[in-house]
Amino acid sequence: MDIENPTVCRYCGEPVYLRSSDKIYGSGLDYGLVYVCAAYPTCDSYVGVYKGTNKANGTLADKELRGWRTKTHKAFDPLWKSHGMTRSEACKFLSVQLGIEQKDAHISRFDIYECIKIIDGITKPYAACALLRNRTGIEFAKLER
Numbered sequence: 001m002d003i004e005n006p007t008v009c010r011y012c013g014e015p016v017y018l019r020s021s022d023k024i025y026g027s028g029l030d031y032g033l034v035y036v037c038a039a040y041p042t043c044d045s046y047v048g049v050y051k052g053t054n055k056a057n058g059t060l061a062d063k064e065l066r067g068w069r070t071k072t073h074k075a076f077d078p079l080w081k082s083h084g085m086t087r088s089e090a091c092k093f094l095s096v097q098l099g100i101e102q103k104d105a106h107i108s109r110f111d112i113y114e115c116i117k118i119i120d121g122i123t124k125p126y127a128a129c130a131l132l133r134n135r136t137g138i139e140f141a142k143l144e145r
């Protein structure tokens with residue numbers, strides 16, 4: 001599902017503008033354009049765009065949500081980068097875990113609760129497998145490395 005470009009900040013209600021990201025990352029650090037709240041930096045909410053476009057690559061996020069999305073990537077990315085799932089299987093995991101359609105399962109669109117649910121769904125089985133292996137010496141999952 002395409003997401004709409006943000007026009008109003010969902011945190012403070014101020015308008016959202018498309019600006020150069022050096023306003024946020026400092027001059028010399030240009031990561032392209034961002035949709036940023038007019039009240040920035042008082043209201044610390046923004047979202048990037050797909051490279052070379054004006055299309056928001058996710059939903060507007062404040063510092064707290066950005067932190068959760070980063071944690072979610074840290075938990076999720078190894079599934080397909082080093083733990084043997086294909087990218088497509090890993091994306092399916094996201095959609096199954098959240099009960100949403102695969103085309104909507106993008107971390108850049110998740111809210112905090114969706115992030116927590118994904119991190120939980122990945123780390124709990126890992127923790128359980130590690131515990132069982134430590135207690136029994138049996139390798140329960142090739143996932144845990």
Ligand SMILES: [Zn+2]
Pocket residue numbers: 009010011012013014037038039040043044045
């Ligand atoms: Zn705002």
